[in-house]
Amino acid sequence: MSPKQMILAIIFTAFVGLMGSSAYVVDQREQVLLLQFGNPKDVVKTAGLHFKWPWQSVTTFDSRLLESDAEPNEVITKDKKSIMVDNYTRWTISDPLKVYQVARTQQGVTSRMEDVVRGKVREVLGQHTLHEIVSGGELANLRIELMLSIRDRADKAVRELGLHIVDVRIKRADLPQENSEAVFQRMKSERNRIAKEYRSEGEESAKVIRSEAEKQRKVILADAYKQSEILRGHADAESTGIYALAYQKDPEFYAFTRSLEAYRGSIKEGSRLVISPDTEFFQFFQQSHR
16 A cells, blocks of 8 residues: 555545544434533434534433323321322423533433422422312312412423423322321221111110000000900800790700700710719709619
8 A cells, every 4th residue: 555545544534533423313302412521512402413523522311201200299288187199290301401501411300300399299289178189179170270280380490490391190199107097997986986876776766666566566466355355245145145045945955955065065085973873963864764
């Protein structure tokens, strides 16, 4: 290789190296901050191939809609109740230059943004009672208003960080574990008290029903006994009349039939009577024997 060719090769290699260190690609999901000796020079948001000086560097930030799911946050309500609020935030990086100036990296600004949102959650929810937060207010739309208020306040606060908060959502709001146990115990005691009241009322009603049923039973039995005695009296009077009529027609036959009924009622099969045969009870046997 001649000296001229060697010089051309060195120049070409240097040019390729210079182009390699000067060219960079911006992805459509990213935005780039161009730095020169650590100082911000330009913000590039257009996707594609770009060039820079070899002594310049790039820092990449996400341009997509991001989501941050923070740890549950303890909030003291207006009526001094403690609740654990679990929320998440959707946000974007609107100004990479501010992000770099404030926190240098995307991870660092995320932490600061979460702190701001937690503060606004405590600030907004602290202006309402626990019942209002849980029930949603009289029109059941208080939660939506609370989340919009938190979003607007947090968005205003993070503009100086180069961020834009799109949405803040409350996933759930729970009582702390120790408070939950106390609430459950109070609920259990209240349910037991109501159950005892129902049992007491039921027993009282049962006593009234049983008393009324017993009263009706006695009345029915008394009426039945009264009717039976009346019927029995009528029957006895009728039978007495029949006996009297039969006696008037034939006194001897009447006495005979009455004696037979007496024999049938008093003398059973296998019975023994120790009695004189001359008694009036056996007068018809004596007549038959004669």
